[in-house]
Amino acid sequence: xxxxxxxxxxxxxxxxxxxxRATARAGSWAGRRRGGHDGLGGVSSPGLVGLALAAAAGxxxxxxxxxxxxxxxxxxxxxxxxxxxxxxxxxxxxxITIEDVSADELYRRWRDPxxxxxxxxxxxxxxPTGDGQTRWSAGHDLGSWEMRLVDDRPGEVLRWEAxxxxxxxxxxSVRFHPAxxxxxxxVTLRASLDPPGGMLGRVAARMLGGAIxxxxxxxxxxxxxxxxxxxxxxxxxxxxxxxxxxx
Amino acid sequence: xxxxxxxxxxxxxxxxxxxxxxxxxxxxxxxxxxSTTCGSDLHFIDGYIPTMKAGDVxxxxxxxxxxxxxxxxxxxxxxxxVVVPSFIxxxxxxxxxxxxxxxxxxxxxxxxxxxxxxxxATAGIxxxxxxxxxxxxxxxxxxxxPFADNxxxxxxxxxxxxxxxxxxxxxxxxxxxxxxCNIRRGDVVxxxxxxxxxxxxQKSAFLMxxxxxxxxxxxxxxxxxxxxxxxxETINYEEVDSVxxxxxxxxxxxxxxxxxxxxGMEAHGTGLQYAYDRAKQLTFMQTDRGQALREAILAxxxxxxxxxxxxxxxxxxxPIGAIMNKGMTVRxxxxxxxxxxxxxxxxxxxGELNPSFLATHRFSxxxxxxxxxxxxxxxxxxxxxxFIP
Numbered sequence: 001x002x003x004x005x006x007x008x009x010x011x012x013x014x015x016x017x018x019x020x021r022a023t024a025r026a027g028s029w030a031g032r033r034r035g036g037h038d039g040l041g042g043v044s045s046p047g048l049v050g051l052a053l054a055a056a057a058g059x060x061x062x063x064x065x066x067x068x069x070x071x072x073x074x075x076x077x078x079x080x081x082x083x084x085x086x087x088x089x090x091x092x093x094x095x096i097t098i099e100d101v102s103a104d105e106l107y108r109r110w111r112d113p114x115x116x117x118x119x120x121x122x123x124x125x126x127x128p129t130g131d132g133q134t135r136w137s138a139g140h141d142l143g144s145w146e147m148r149l150v151d152d153r154p155g156e157v158l159r160w161e162a163x164x165x166x167x168x169x170x171x172x173s174v175r176f177h178p179a180x181x182x183x184x185x186x187v188t189l190r191a192s193l194d195p196p197g198g199m200l201g202r203v204a205a206r207m208l209g210g211a212i213x214x215x216x217x218x219x220x221x222x223x224x225x226x227x228x229x230x231x232x233x234x235x236x237x238x239x240x241x242x243x244x245x246x247x
Numbered sequence: 248x249x250x251x252x253x254x255x256x257x258x259x260x261x262x263x264x265x266x267x268x269x270x271x272x273x274x275x276x277x278x279x280x281x282s283t284t285c286g287s288d289l290h291f292i293d294g295y296i297p298t299m300k301a302g303d304v305x306x307x308x309x310x311x312x313x314x315x316x317x318x319x320x321x322x323x324x325x326x327x328x329v330v331v332p333s334f335i336x337x338x339x340x341x342x343x344x345x346x347x348x349x350x351x352x353x354x355x356x357x358x359x360x361x362x363x364x365x366x367x368a369t370a371g372i373x374x375x376x377x378x379x380x381x382x383x384x385x386x387x388x389x390x391x392x393p394f395a396d397n398x399x400x401x402x403x404x405x406x407x408x409x410x411x412x413x414x415x416x417x418x419x420x421x422x423x424x425x426x427x428c429n430i431r432r433g434d435v436v437x438x439x440x441x442x443x444x445x446x447x448x449q450k451s452a453f454l455m456x457x458x459x460x461x462x463x464x465x466x467x468x469x470x471x472x473x474x475x476x477x478x479x480e481t482i483n484y485e486e487v488d489s490v491x492x493x494x495x496x497x498x499x500x501x502x503x504x505x506x507x508x509x510x511g512m513e514a515h516g517t518g519l520q521y522a523y524d525r526a527k528q529l530t531f532m533q534t535d536r537g538q539a540l541r542e543a544i545l546a547x548x549x550x551x552x553x554x555x556x557x558x559x560x561x562x563x564x565x566p567i568g569a570i571m572n573k574g575m576t577v578r579x580x581x582x583x584x585x586x587x588x589x590x591x592x593x594x595x596x597x598g599e600l601n602p603s604f605l606a607t608h609r610f611s612x613x614x615x616x617x618x619x620x621x622x623x624x625x626x627x628x629x630x631x632x633x634f635i636p
């Protein structure tokens with residue numbers, strides 16, 4: 001394998017129509033500029049203090065594995081233009097490439113209520129209520145709301161809009177387009193959230209110990225890919241532990 | 248069941264926990280027959296790698312007998328005696344299909360813990376922090392193995408457990424490290440570290456056609472193993488003024504064609520030797536914990552290959568200038584064991600590879616904390632502690 005693979009991915013030359021590329025690029029830039037460090041700062045880990053102490057003690061190489069919260073995680077990160085973790089992006093764009101599966105098949109899988117329920121589990125409980133509507137419950141006292149499927153083009157796009165007031169997610173869509181280089185299909189998840197200062201501020205504080213919704217969107221896409229490619233979602237549920245697991 | 252539990256930094260205890268169960272359809276439950284310590288465990292035992300949780304079962308190098316299989320398992324059957332690589336892989340994603348198994352896209356349940364630091368998440372691993380998936384480890388009576396058909400490899404009859412056990416991690420890691428070097432006839436390969444992985448890298452370099460292999464360490468018994476079990480020449484870095492100078496003279500002034508780092512983030516060093524001072528002067532290094540890696544970079548011949556197997560997190564003062572100006576190739580990965588298992592089993596069956604000499608000390612699982620203590624402090628020449636539940 002040494003001769004054939006150098007560990008680099010082939011250049012991703014074209015991930016879809018020009019418009020989609022431009023959108024994705026803008027989205028990812030926004031993510032880097034404002035949301036990117038939120039991801040780092042948002043995931044809870046007690047280990048970071050240990051890292052900071054280890055660094056201070058002069059240990060040369062530290063397993064900087066766990067992202068952490070608090071000021072320590074930002075020390076040394078250089079100047080940032082990040083917002084505080086309490087006001088994450090109201091717009092989320094995350095993509096994932098799923099190899100060897102067509103857009104039509106991915107559309108069909110996403111349309112399956114059971115798939116939607118399982119891949120959205122990190123974010124909300126999603127239950128179909130009939131007539132193209134689903135009920136989303138975010139937990140953590142963040143309320144529940146109805147989403148209606150308003151755009152449904154097989155192999156291309158699914159788009160939902162919230163019904164009424166008080167929805168954490170105002171609008172969400174999933175688009176499917178071919179990946180460049182015969183690499184399968186790109187799935188792009190976009191969501192418009194409740195504006196900062198509203199319910200969303202509470203989301204950041206409560207979900208996954210402060211993980212921002214973009215992180216959760218990425219996790220849902222990972223789960224979707226795993227489910228489609230392998231038939232299961234990776235989990236550590238119900239595994240042995242010597243004491244009650246707070247996870 | 249009984250299992251070895253991480254309770255905090257340098258606090259390991261054997262405790263009773265609930266048995267694992269089939270969770271996903273491709274899972275199997277393995278009754279562990281043998282497991283072993285790995286130097287990379289020491290990084291989180293000592294507290295250098297975060298995201299452990301009190302109560303975690305540790306251990307990622309193991310073998311056993313299949314006890315139960317999930318409804319979608321097709322090849323693996325109850326009663327099969329198997330060895331399992333330490334990274335959990337799906338076999339279906341682009342990375343698995345390209346034999347880059349430890350980069351599998353579909354086995355990390357908590358990618359959000361890794362992405363902020365690495366950009367993209369790796370595969371999950373048994374018993375090795377939540378940043379690497381949080382899966383329960385294998386120093387236990389039983390362990391859940393996801394994707395059993397992809398990750399369980401049947402142990403050939405006639406090969407005892409001790410000979411098969413190290414095909415879980417030490418052997419494939421070392422073998423991959425040698426493979427990264429694209430060894431040609433006449434090559435000289437230097438390997439920093441004569442622990443389990445380093446010794447396996449040395450053996451593998453010979454199997455791939457190296458003319459000379461040089462092992463570097465400070466523990467006399469490990470250096471003796473390199474000489475007697477592998478056929479390497481050795482350097483005790485505590486007994487020479489400069490490893491660089493010795494390697495240069497051993498190679499006619501050229502430097503080794505390839506240098507393999509099998510040490511990692513907790514490298515020891517003499518700190519005052521000439522080469523280190525020189526390196527510090529040249530590259531503004533300030534500490535010695537990455538000394539093996541830095542030394543390997545400087546020692547390597549121009550245009551040579553640096554193969555990194557030691558586990559690292561984040562290192563500053565990295566001598567990229569030496570790599571760039573000497574036109575070196577750098578290859579590294581966590582082990583892609585699934586990609587090498589057929590070749591390793593073939594070598595083992597032909598009698599060309601017998602890693603059982605690594606198992607210097609045996610313990611019952613109940614004695615695992617003592618086994619780790621001896622392993623960590625290299626007491627009584629301990630290279631690997633092996634646990635039998």
